[in-house]
Amino acid sequence: MEIKAIRGFNDILPSEIRKWQFVERIAREVFEGFGFSEIRIPVLERTELFARGIGESTDIVEKEMYTFLDRSGNSVTLRPEATASIARAYLEHQLYSFDPVAKLYFIGPMFRYERPQKGRYRQFYQVDAEVFGVGNPMVDAEVILMLMHFLKKVGLERLELHLNSLGCRACRPRYREDLRNFLKRKTFQLCRDCQRRLQMNPLRIFDCKVQTCQEAIVEAPRVIDFLCEDCQIHFDKVKEYLQMVGLDYILNPRMVRGLDYYTRTAFEVVSYHLGAQNAVTGGGRYDNLFKEIGGPDIPGIGFAVGMERLISLLPNERHTISRPHLFIAALSGEPQKEAYRLVNQFHLEGIWAELDYEGKSLKSQMRRADKLKARFTLILGDEEMRKGKAILRDMDTHTQEEVFISDLLKIFKEKVSPQKSTPS
RNA sequence: GUGAGUGUAGCUCAGCCGGAUAGAGCACUGGGUUGUGGCCCCAGUGGGCGAGGGUUCGAAUCCCUUCACUCACCCCA
Numbered sequence A: 001m002e003i004k005a006i007r008g009f010n011d012i013l014p015s016e017i018r019k020w021q022f023v024e025r026i027a028r029e030v031f032e033g034f035g036f037s038e039i040r041i042p043v044l045e046r047t048e049l050f051a052r053g054i055g056e057s058t059d060i061v062e063k064e065m066y067t068f069l070d071r072s073g074n075s076v077t078l079r080p081e082a083t084a085s086i087a088r089a090y091l092e093h094q095l096y097s098f099d100p101v102a103k104l105y106f107i108g109p110m111f112r113y114e115r116p117q118k119g120r121y122r123q124f125y126q127v128d129a130e131v132f133g134v135g136n137p138m139v140d141a142e143v144i145l146m147l148m149h150f151l152k153k154v155g156l157e158r159l160e161l162h163l164n165s166l167g168c169r170a171c172r173p174r175y176r177e178d179l180r181n182f183l184k185r186k187t188f189q190l191c192r193d194c195q196r197r198l199q200m201n202p203l204r205i206f207d208c209k210v211q212t213c214q215e216a217i218v219e220a221p222r223v224i225d226f227l228c229e230d231c232q233i234h235f236d237k238v239k240e241y242l243q244m245v246g247l248d249y250i251l252n253p254r255m256v257r258g259l260d261y262y263t264r265t266a267f268e269v270v271s272y273h274l275g276a277q278n279a280v281t282g283g284g285r286y287d288n289l290f291k292e293i294g295g296p297d298i299p300g301i302g303f304a305v306g307m308e309r310l311i312s313l314l315p316n317e318r319h320t321i322s323r324p325h326l327f328i329a330a331l332s333g334e335p336q337k338e339a340y341r342l343v344n345q346f347h348l349e350g351i352w353a354e355l356d357y358e359g360k361s362l363k364s365q366m367r368r369a370d371k372l373k374a375r376f377t378l379i380l381g382d383e384e385m386r387k388g389k390a391i392l393r394d395m396d397t398h399t400q401e402e403v404f405i406s407d408l409l410k411i412f413k414e415k416v417s418p419q420k421s422t423p424s
Numbered sequence B: 001g002u003g004a005g006u007g008u009a010g011c012u013c014a015g016c017c018g019g020a021u022a023g024a025g026c027a028c029u030g031g032g033u034u035g036u037g038g039c040c041c042c043a044g045u046g047g048g049c050g051a052g053g054g055u056u057c058g059a060a061u062c063c064c065u066u067c068a069c070u071c072a073c074c075c076c077a
Helices: A014-033 A047-054 A059-064 A083-092 A137-154 A172-184 A192-200 A202-207 A211-216 A229-244 A307-313 A333-348 A362-371 A382-386 A405-415
Strands: A044-046 A066-069 A075-078 A102-111 A123-132 A160-165 A263-270 A279-285 A300-306 A326-330 A353-355 A376-380 A389-394 A399-404
Touching: A014 A102, A014 A123, A014 A137, A014 A307, A044 A047, A044 A083, A047 A059, A047 A075, A047 A083, A083 A102, A083 A123, A083 A300, A123 A137, A123 A307, A137 A229, A137 A263, A137 A279, A137 A300, A160 A229, A172 A192, A172 A202, A192 A202, A229 A263, A279 A307, A300 A307, A326 A333, A326 A362, A333 A353, A333 A376, A333 A382, A333 A405, A362 A376, A376 A382, A382 A389, A389 A405, A399 A405
Parallel strands: A326 A353, A326 A376
Antiparallel strands: A044 A075, A066 A075, A102 A123, A123 A300, A160 A263, A263 A279, A279 A300, A376 A389, A389 A399
16 A cells, blocks of 8 residues: 555456457557558657657657666657657658558557546557548548547547647748737736737647636637638648548647647547547648658658547446356365366366355355356366266346266356457 | 635545544455355444644544645646
């Protein structure tokens, strides 16, 4: 009891692991169906990768990273997100030389030093997918379709897909200035945080929950009115393709992103059952990332799904209770040894059998067999054993019969249907 | 980093305008059936009230400090 897990770092217990395995399985099936390949990236990267990729002045880099010096004195960081690492791997291994278009996905833990709250932990898992090498808006819609399909397959409904365009290097600065000028005239209306944001990153004011700030921005200029011609065309196409693949979305000109590398298409899927951290997933296009980390000019788009958030939305049923095929209740001495021999023999055949190790009373063993929800219980007593037999009790039907111990394995191989054993 | 709330048995929680050995339900163990489960009945194990300090004749109950958890802000998946 003395040593506890580190704050914000959680155990995933056997009782909830089925949900995780389920979501991971669906992710793999859906993504691979869309032509994505899994990639696995290291937990630790050079700090520089994130500083340059995500942006020096972002909150993540400024105050949320687990950064430290390793024993050689290099500054290293536990990955706070996957995109930069995946892009790094793509460049480092020249994956573009095989095919300039790369569709990659990744599932694993990320680390951010934030104050934990509902749906936000210091170690948290993301399901991440990225497409590198295509700037065409078709891919934007394709990626969003895959995302929504995945969420649907996993069983989530009533989600809102929010869509926006953040513009590019050519048009966003112009918008920023315009927004700043607009809000400067309303400075007195803004909360202290927003007055600070006005200087740092005026777009963030859209996220503020203070009433007066909300009022101040009601008539604020919108990004989508400032898009340059290329961005406008791109955005129109994205919407057109989304419609073509049959996806509904909510145009949300106020949705902004916290990572510097995002350009143009930005999207988020929110649920109102999540509390304050209501984004199940977020993503977008990032046509500047590769240049930032020292690569060629390669466009990219992707998303990250928050596993904990997603799982908290999952319906509670669905988890199949796993139950032992057999519980072996032995009475004493010789039967106990026989039980031990049998249990291990069963295990080698992939049949889940349990027994009591403590030499408890039959009643107590039966209770445990019941608690474990064993399908059958084998009662090994001296009398039957002398005849080479034992009592096999069907716990569901409450019936029992004497069987030859030598026949047991055969009996159970028949009883254990193929689906019940581990599915491949 | 800021704010609010909470911290009593393995779990959920009661007790908290101070007062004599700290309670309930569930769980666990044993028994009621010298060899048989789920219901029921009986009995039992288990905490000294997050930690430290203070006030008091006396503190789980009041005060201070600290830690942890939760939610919210910030930000994000």
